[in-house]
Amino acid sequence: MLVRELRMGRAPCCDKANVKRGPWSLEEDTALKRYIEENGSGGNWIALPKKAGLRRCGKSCRLRWLNYLRPNIKHGCFTEEEDDLICSLYKKIGSRWSAIASKLPGRTDNHVKNHWNTKLKKRVMEEQASLFNTSYKPLPPPLEISQPRLQTVRSSTSINCQPISTPSWPELPSSDEGLNASMWNEADFGFLSGFDFESITDLLNSPRFEAVITSMWIDA
DNA sequence: AAGACTTACAACCGCCATCGC
DNA sequence: AGCGATGGCGGTTGTAAGTCT
Incomplete structure (x- = not known):
């Protein structure tokens, strides 16, 4: 991998040409939430988007779940x-x-x-x-x-x-x-x-x- | 009213650690 | 032991919304 990185730069974690970027839609949130609630993350975020029918990078899914969709997340002002x-x-x-x-x-x-x-x-x-x-x-x-x-x-x-x-x-x-x-x-x-x-x-x-x-x- | 500027925050990037083979 | 894949994390960027001029 090191040689490849030296030659071509760091390998991307996903195929950036075929993944959606930017803000998450309600449909995407719903799909991700439903999938994880039913199946868990499976310990493999890279493979999760495909299984969940999402055109997103695995890292993006992980971030979205951890920061916003996960239960018990507080979104209000800080005290x-x-x-x-x-x-x-x-x-x-x-x-x-x-x-x-x-x-x-x-x-x-x-x-x-x-x-x-x-x-x-x-x-x-x-x-x-x-x-x-x-x-x-x-x-x-x-x-x-x-x-x-x-x-x-x-x-x-x-x-x-x-x-x-x-x-x-x-x-x-x-x-x-x-x-x-x-x-x-x-x-x-x-x-x-x-x-x-x-x-x-x-x-x-x-x-x-x-x-x-x-x-x-x-x-x- | 509209453009410039500021603020707040969601999302992305890339490095590093860890794990399994 | 070495390597690749993946997760975790901190830094940074993009942009919508709000405010100012």
């Missing part, structure tokens, strides 16, 4: 508790969606993944970005009692994930001469080295920033 759990588990194990979904009865890895990518991820990023934007300004004269700290500000949204720590906020210059990376406490914001103020917005959208922020969460 705050589910959002919290997703955030918490993502912090612990990362993008192992199947593992995360296994903790959410009725939800599939695809549901959880989509929900994270479309809502939770953006919401978390925006909150962290606003945290930076509102905090990143010249500090008032040094306080005698305590150092300014990055405070956790959480709106009453469905997300209850919290930064794991409130890192020491480095002293900033009072002028607009620019913000030098050396001002940052390396232990807390070393990853910002090399960025000036103009670059922060780009940084906030970077994968690395997201990873760092994620690592700051604590369990709900």
Whole structure:
């Protein structure tokens, strides 16, 4: 197979010229559901579509069954508790969606993944970005009692994930001469080295920033 | 009203692990 | 042990519906 792949690319899992693609029709759903309820998947998804009279790729059938046709699938909105759990588990194990979904009865890895990518991820990023934007300004004269700290500000949204720590906020210059990376406490914001103020917005959208922020969460 | 833009989610792609021969 | 077939999974894309201008 390796030789063939090298010569021709990966072998397709099915004859793509003769399978239907795109959204499933009600008739296809009914046929697939009826077949599996009567016969099971038979442990062979590749052969199933032919047996069920479907012009679909076996993988497509499997996905359709697991994500939408299977009994006890929840299709409604995610609850705050589910959002919290997703955030918490993502912090612990990362993008192992199947593992995360296994903790959410009725939800599939695809549901959880989509929900994270479309809502939770953006919401978390925006909150962290606003945290930076509102905090990143010249500090008032040094306080005698305590150092300014990055405070956790959480709106009453469905997300209850919290930064794991409130890192020491480095002293900033009072002028607009620019913000030098050396001002940052390396232990807390070393990853910002090399960025000036103009670059922060780009940084906030970077994968690395997201990873760092994620690592700051604590369990709900 | 209509085109542009955004959002949400279904579906597909391709890599990797596992299993049976 | 090696190979091919298949399942499982995460990343990505396509597109319908909603919103904005």
